[in-house]
Every structure is written in structure tokens, then in C-alpha cells.
Amino acid sequence: MKVLFFTYDFPYPTNSGGKTRAYNLLKFAAFDIDITLFSFIRDSFKMKNIENIKALGIKNIKLFKRRKLKDPRNILAFFDPGASIFRRLYFTKDVVLDLEKTVKKEKIDIIHFESFYTGFYMSSALKKTGARIVFGTENIESKIYYDYAKHMSTVFLKPLYFWEALKIKKEEESFFKFADSNIAVSQEEADYIKKKSANQCFVVENGIDLNFFKFKNKSYKKNKEILFVGNFSYFPNVEGACNFYENVFKNIKDKNIFFTVIGNKSTELSFAKCDRIKTFEYIEDVREAYYNADVFVFPVRFGGGTNFKILEAMSCGTPVVGFCDRAKSINAEDGKDILFVEDSNEFKNKILELLGDTNLRMKISENARAFVQSKYSWITIGNKLNKIWKNI
Template sequence: MKQRLKRWIFRLLRKDPEAVVVTFATGDAELCRRMHEEVRRLVPDRRHFFVTADNWPEMRRQLKSYRIGLAPVLLTREPCALRRAAFRLAPRKILAYNSRLERHHLRCDLPSFLFWRGVPLDRIYLRPWWWPWPKRERSVVPAGFRAPAGFRTMDGRACSQERRRVAVLSPYFPYPLSHGGAVRIYNLLREIAREFDVELFAFTDSDSEPDSAPLLEFCARLVLVQKPRYREPRWSTLLPPEVHEFRSPAMRQAIAAERSAFGFEILQVEYTQLAEYGADVLVEHDVTFDLFTQVAHRTPTLAARWDAFRWRRFETRQARRYRRVVVMSKKDAELLGPAVETAVIENGVDLARFRPEPEEPGERLLFIGSFRHFPNVQAYRFFTEQVWPLLRDKFPRMTLTVVCGADHFAYWRAFSDSPEPRPDSRIRMLGFIADVRPLYRDANLVIVPTTVSAGTNVKVLEAMATERAVISTTSGCGGLGLLHGHSAWIADTPEAFAAGVATLIADPERRRQIARAAYLHAVRNYNWETIGEKLRDLLRSLL
């Protein structure tokens, strides 16, 4: 009866009673094509129309005789007249897609507003903090994969009755040394193992077994827990999303069990998002709220301000609980304030592994920055969109190699509006690279175009150790004591950065002088042996 009545009403309105699907091409052409294909798969039994800016005048007249049941649109930050037309035509039927091709039905509610503002679907937190009933989170297990129940352990170097025992908790397995965080954790584990029996707790997010042999040479025990995989949005309003990402009953169980079985006396927690697991030593690789505050200043959106607020709230509260908070620079210690007991233990470089190499003539630039860390995506966009156009025509032989890390396109789509970086025949993009030393050897100039940053940059130290000149923004080399024109070239605007690249590429002798001064600075201040001794002193003082 209801269907008959509906058909009768729509016939009176001179409309086809069968609902149609109208997809609006309101952004990148390739993304819109993929969006249209997905919608056709989702709703195969309906008639589909594809509307573009070119055919919209004709389609607007044609669609007057149809009832619109669904109107998919692509959300971007750029204003779009066709998107406004879609909202006027079918305001309650909008199926919005973002650049990751996540979809959400837009309604007059908070999740729709957050999705509209660019918050990824799995980062939308809606439940008030006072809501008494927790929402249960369901893990996603890919087809054919069976995540280990609980945790699994591996024994390494034999323990000694003469050595005290400490444990380290990491959000990832710190080998291979594919990014700065892994480099620091691996080398300092090796250094503290000179005096202590060390147990490493680590999350793993790979379906394959990690290469544990290098760590088992000096760690007494490894404890691995599968990182949770979520299918539906997690709810909260006040906790940062990364904190939820690493909440794991299995890890809590592992730490409690090993505290008795292995008998560690101190738990050193790496990264702020894991701060809820301990209260002894917290290592702040970045002061995270400072990163998000910088982002909020550069792009003052509601979402950016909200992220900055909840990170500041969480990070400062957690830091006060710890007996000691390790930071990378004096600036980071000042950011946390006098209420937090801090110790500055800088990043370092393995001078035996990274050695000076003779430089071959050329105009080859190198940028190393995993896209997993969102400031590196912003750095890449700053250079390729604002600096590279100023250099490309002046230096026809200049090339750029970019090491983006594993799954870089997925992280690019998470932190950017476009589906993938714009192609350029002279820009070579590499994913995971196990050994970056040949890339440093081949480079003439290392660029660090970071626009927002905290902590200190391990990749700058590696470039210094291989005696390659670095051109960086102020934030990219902050905390390392480098001087402009002496041990680095520092520039913050696109024009100044391009001019610096041009100056150093055109003057090999100046480049070599800067590289040599930076190398000597690294030898004096940033070898892992000296830094490891600082960490051992800190652990001794807390035992």
C-alpha cells in the first residue's frame, strides 16, 4: 500500500517514482571516476547518472523528471559550484566521499560536520566523556590472517644476576631502521644493553614475522603484541585518536605478566600515545601538542584547533605522572614547563655506519621523510608545490629523490586532499628502503623542507655524518645547533629556499665547506655512545 501511494504521489508530481543515483564530479577526475564505479557496485539495480561541470546545464533539465535517491559527491577544500548545486538539488540524499574514498551520509549532526571538515572516518570521536556505556570496538582480521592471541615472547641474550633489568615499550618493532624513530630506539636499546638486561615490548602491524635477529643479539627478551585493527569509528571526545589506536588489553596483560616473570624494575615508554601504559620514563620523540599547535596556526580550522587542544590536554597531564620525561632538545623541555621533570637526551647518529663519502658532480637533491609522519607530507608539498617550480626550469638537469616509506600513497591520501602526488619525470619517489646510505652517497644536497616540526631530525644527523650539505627550514633542523652559512643553509620561505638550493648547487666548494663543518659538529656532539651514556646515567639514578 505504501509503495502504491508513493508511486501515485510521484506521478502527480510528474516524476519517475523509481529513485535514481546521481553522482556529481566535484573534484579530482580520477577520484570521481573511482567514486562513480564504487557507487555503481553498491547500488547495481538503480539507474545512474554522472554529472560534470560541462554537462550540468543539460542534466539539470533532464533530472527534473526523476526522483533522486542518492547523490554522491567528492569533498575537497576548494569551493565548487557543482557541489553547491548538488546540495540544493538533493540536500537529504548526499553521500559524501573524502580523498581516501571513505563515504558518509551527510546529516545535520556532529559526525557529518567533522567529516565535512576533513576528519578521516576512523578519527571521528563522538561519544561524550560522561557517557556511562562504553562502545565495544571490533577488530578487523583480513581474510586468511589469524592474529596471535594475547602476546608472544622470544628469548635473546642470556640474563646475568649482576645486571639490573629494564623494559622498553615501543609502538612499532624498531627494525629495520627505516625511519628516525626506529633508528633512535634501536641504537639506544643497544647502548643501555651494555649495562642492563633489556626487555622490549613492541606492537606489530604486519602479517609477517618481523626480523628479530638483530635485536635478539643484545635484548634479553622480546614481547610482541598484534596492533588492534578497527573496522568502525572509535568514540571519544577528549582523547587523541592515536591514543585509542594503541589501547590494547593484550599489551596490558603482557606488561603485567612480564613484570613478574622477567622482573624489570623500570618501564621506559616511547612516544606520547603510549603514555597510559607506564609512569617511570616517558620518551617524547616530539612534543606532540607543539606539532598540532603549529598546524593550527598555519591552517586555523576547527578540526586543527580541536586536535591541538586535546593533545595539549592529554600530553601535559600524562607527562606530570612520570618520574622523568626524556626530550630531544631544551626547547622541548621548556614547552612541557617546570611541573614536568625532564631530561634532555638528544638524537644521535651511528658514525661507524654512516661515514663520509666523496661526492660526485651533479645536481641531485635528496629528501628522506616517511609519509607515515604527517609533517613529512606537508614538507613534500611545500617543496614540490612552492619551491620546485622556481628551480625546475633554471636547472634542467636537477633531479629529486624522495624516500616516502612503506604504504606512502595510503598516508598521502590520509593527510592530503589529492589522491596521489603530482607526477614529474625528474622526481623519483621511493617507498621502503632498507639501507639509505647509497642514496646519501649519490646526493649532492639533502633538503629538509619541514614546515611544522618538533624534536630533532635524525635524517639531518645522517646527512651530516655522510658529509652532505643540508638545506633546511628553521623547524627542520631545530635543536641541533647548526649555524646558517657555516654548518647548514637555513631558509623558511619558498623564494629563500629556492635561492639557497641554487646557491649551493652552483658552488660545490661552498657546499663541501658546509658539509665538513656539519660532520665535525656531529662527531663532537651526536654519537650514540655519548648519548647512550646519558640514558644509562638517567636509569641508574631512578633505580
């Protein structure tokens, strides 16, 4: 079987959720499948990263430069009633021609469009080749941009951002309807997609490499550390971290409790230079951060998908406290595998309860590792996608 896998950003290094998902799907689902990789790249891309994908057995790789976000031509997209800014960023006729040529030449069986941003290349011409089209979502993109318009945009720009979110919603729903099959990362998002399209929708979760993120027991130390890891060019992470600092951490008065934030642009957060705050744009081995932390927090309130960092923390033995609305999609049991909270005051109290109770921390940590082992192994998830490709 031949699958053309099309992704919006090169899958290595795995320094974002989307890239981590794409890399592991390729690593664990394509073990007996001939893969052709189409991928957009950005200015920061390094050619040496190709070797990490070739090491997975993928030899046919085609790269395309994405238009820069600050390109003046993108301004026109805000006033185009028929297309979102992302169509202008990603869609070019040259890629259309290369895609059609490759599908015909290589006799591709499945074209897997991974993420909303590659969905613009679905076409009737591709369907006429006999290839089946799979649309792999990483979240419900329109909901993210609606939340940004509602909660983060200025009053002056709010109407423009709401209009943009509406255009994204129309495009996204057209992708759901056009694809032969859709893929969601959670049952909740699969149910949403099924309401918009009569086409089948499978759940292929985000996962964890259990052999890499190994479990370690915590050792006692006087200073306690609260940890949050994320990409802070992604607005839900920025909003979540800032809200947590202002409404939770500032109300934790113990001077021996610190808040560590790790991830791209974390040093630019508004509270980065405040007392008891440590920020790192990058660390070589994120596992050491999990092993050193006493509690991992998930303060994100907007967005979708499944946050990899929750699964990584649980796998490493770091107990997790997080807002229920966003973290519940992993289907962990509150009070057993994870601690869910509804508001800032409860967030503070649950953190202090964990930090003050060694037995509770140990129980949650051990249960969380067992939970992740049973449901979120990339090997199991890869096998699931492999079977989907072969049976649609």
C-alpha cells in the same frame, strides 16, 4: 639493573624515525642492563625481525597487536570527550595485566615508556611495585596534531581535529606530570615539558651511527641532484615536500637539476610524475642516495623532535639546506655546518648558490661531518641514557 622498555612499534626494521630511535637506544644504552621489551606490532610485522633485536642481547620480548586505524570502533573516539583516538588504538586491559605481572615477576627497576602512544599504560599500580617510571618523548605530539588541524584539515573537519588535538594535549601533559622523569630529544622541547611539569626532564638527543654513515667527498657530474628522504605517511613530510616542489623547485629552471624523493608513499605525492622528479618507496642502502646527491633539503615546517635524515646527510657529506624553525633544534651553525632559510625564495637561492660553488659545498660538507661527530654519536647518547636509568 632491569629495565622494561615499552615502544609503540617494533624497533626493527628502522624504517621510521621512532623505530630508528628505539632501536639505537636499545643498542647503545642497554649494554650492561637486563632489558625486557614490550612492543606493539602491526599487520606488516614479520616474525624474523625479532632476531635483529635478540642480536642486541634482548631475550625477553612480548608483542601486542595494535588495533587497526580503520576499525569502525575508532570513529567513536572522535566523539569521546575523555580520550583521544590513540587511547582507543593502543590501550587494552590485557596489556595492563601483562605489564603489571611482568614488572612484579621480573622485579623491574625502571619502566621506560617510549613515545606518547605507550603513555596510556602509566599507572599507580606500577608505581606501587617500586619501579621508577620514565616517559620518553620523541616530539611534542599535541603540537603536531594541532598543526595538522590548522594547516591540513578541511574546513568541515577542522573543529573535530582541533578538539582531538586538545584531548591529546591534556593526555600528554598528564603523562609529563605522572612520570618520575621525562626525556626530550631537544632542549627546546625539554623546556616546554618543564613548564608543564615539576618533574625532572633530561635531554637525550637523536643520533647517528658514524661508522655506518661514513663521509665521502663528492665527485663532479653534469646533472645535479636535490634529495629529500622521509616517511610520507607522516603529514609534515608530505606538506613539506609538496610545498617545496610548488614554491621552490618549480622555480629552479635548470633542466640539469633533479629532485629525488625517497621514502614510504613517496610515489603517491601529488608531484611524483612531474618533470625532473624521481621517487623511490625504498632503496636497499640509503647511503648511496646521500653520496649521489649534491644537496639535501629539509622543507618540513611542522612537527617536532630531531629529523634523523638531516644528521644522516650531514654525516655522509651532503650539504643541508632547510627551514630554520624546524632544523635549528640540532644547534648547527648557519653558514658553517648548514644553511638555514626563512622562505621559499631564499631556499631557491641557497640551493643554487651551493650547486654553483664547489668550494662552499666542500666547506659545508666537512664542517657538517665534524659537527655530527662531536655531538650526535649514538655511543655518546646511549651512554647518557644508561646513566639516567641508573641515577633516577
